[in-house]
Amino acid sequence: MIPFDFIYYRPDSLNEAAEVCQSLYVKGKSAVYYSGGSEVITMCRAGNIRPDAVIDIKHIPECMPLSVDGQHLNIGSVCTLNQIKESNLFPLLRLACGRIADHTNQCRITLGGNLCGSIIYREASLPLLISDAQVTLFGPEGKRTVSFQSVFQGRIQLKQGEFIVQVHIPTWALSARYAHIKKTAHEKIDYPLVSLAAIWKDGNLRIAFSGICSYPFRSGEIESVLNDRTKPCKERAGQAVDLLPEPAYSDAKDSGEYRAFVLKNTLQALLEEWENGKI
Amino acid sequence: MVRYENKVVISLDINGETQTLAVRPADLLLDVLREQLGLTAAKPGCLNGDCGACTVMVDGWPAKSCLMLAVEAEGRSILTVEGLGGTAAVQKAFVEANAFQCGYCTSGFLMVCHALKTQHPSMPEECVVEEWLQSNLCRCTSYREIRKAVQIIYQQNMP
Numbered sequence: 001m002i003p004f005d006f007i008y009y010r011p012d013s014l015n016e017a018a019e020v021c022q023s024l025y026v027k028g029k030s031a032v033y034y035s036g037g038s039e040v041i042t043m044c045r046a047g048n049i050r051p052d053a054v055i056d057i058k059h060i061p062e063c064m065p066l067s068v069d070g071q072h073l074n075i076g077s078v079c080t081l082n083q084i085k086e087s088n089l090f091p092l093l094r095l096a097c098g099r100i101a102d103h104t105n106q107c108r109i110t111l112g113g114n115l116c117g118s119i120i121y122r123e124a125s126l127p128l129l130i131s132d133a134q135v136t137l138f139g140p141e142g143k144r145t146v147s148f149q150s151v152f153q154g155r156i157q158l159k160q161g162e163f164i165v166q167v168h169i170p171t172w173a174l175s176a177r178y179a180h181i182k183k184t185a186h187e188k189i190d191y192p193l194v195s196l197a198a199i200w201k202d203g204n205l206r207i208a209f210s211g212i213c214s215y216p217f218r219s220g221e222i223e224s225v226l227n228d229r230t231k232p233c234k235e236r237a238g239q240a241v242d243l244l245p246e247p248a249y250s251d252a253k254d255s256g257e258y259r260a261f262v263l264k265n266t267l268q269a270l271l272e273e274w275e276n277g278k279i
Numbered sequence: 280m281v282r283y284e285n286k287v288v289i290s291l292d293i294n295g296e297t298q299t300l301a302v303r304p305a306d307l308l309l310d311v312l313r314e315q316l317g318l319t320a321a322k323p324g325c326l327n328g329d330c331g332a333c334t335v336m337v338d339g340w341p342a343k344s345c346l347m348l349a350v351e352a353e354g355r356s357i358l359t360v361e362g363l364g365g366t367a368a369v370q371k372a373f374v375e376a377n378a379f380q381c382g383y384c385t386s387g388f389l390m391v392c393h394a395l396k397t398q399h400p401s402m403p404e405e406c407v408v409e410e411w412l413q414s415n416l417c418r419c420t421s422y423r424e425i426r427k428a429v430q431i432i433y434q435q436n437m438p
Contacts, residue, residue: 008304010281104341104414
């Protein structure tokens, strides 16, 4: 049971959603955009958030597409992880979505919800960070389409009242070589110790990480080290771990030292598979 | 644009019947099913989307009713264990396989298995079955028997 009341809005258009959010903001009311809702409901029930209103954007047509149009795969923000999996239009994203939560929850969790979530892992961001993806956002100031990597600094940087409409993935990424690895401590369905997505463009490895730090990231420095094929795989993997943007993440379950150990071994195995032509 | 505040009257399609209910926008589907309609098959467990005891079917797909607002269910087709009627193939298969001990998780597993058969009328790959069943927990660890029940449904080609 959610032990307080909120107003529920279900807009039919982008403008309606942004306008209602802005009108609430002007009145000093708090509002959250809502799509799959699993995190919003959980946080409301636990008392972590207490919004005056939720704005359910699942009925906005522009947030729904899941199709290839010319040069891009367009995925609406309210597409569920399961819809993305079933479509199999972007195999790397399919694998990433397939390892978030469990299957039933994948039928509810949306791409936009995972990208905007407060839980630190946001694993659906990884394929987008390395595939030159763009994202269309909408808010009180209108629509803007920007590079996903430029607007995702650990979490997506939204202006007041903005929400994700679609992500756009260039078609080269849909057929590129890729790898996805998620390591968990015990159960298959769990938050990651280390989760990584890799894609190859023009023979170069691009790679993004979740779990190892307190936010998902892609690092040019790490990619440079990993792509230096004059050095042994083990050495490159070790150097990459030394270049993390912050100390490896520690929590009650797993130490940073252990996560770094797992990352090093995972990277070494990935590089060896690449060297041996298995990817 | 729909705007709901305080108590609102909504109509939901539950087990093939239209139910008219007064709900708060913050009411969870699980609570409405159990407390307003007396449909107690969906069980409150973790209330966090982890255990799957509250699983129902929404438009043919499994959904954890503790993580869904009742107002979101407008226009959707909701199926609970009560809607299976007691003689559905999945229920017979669970009895045949003794796929329960305390029974608290059974409703959720029944709905996941029913949704699996709905979406995959022919036997899917083992990894697909495993993936679907991993959404639910059985603390009595009847997993082997539940897996056997799924086999029975497909081997006997139960509808």
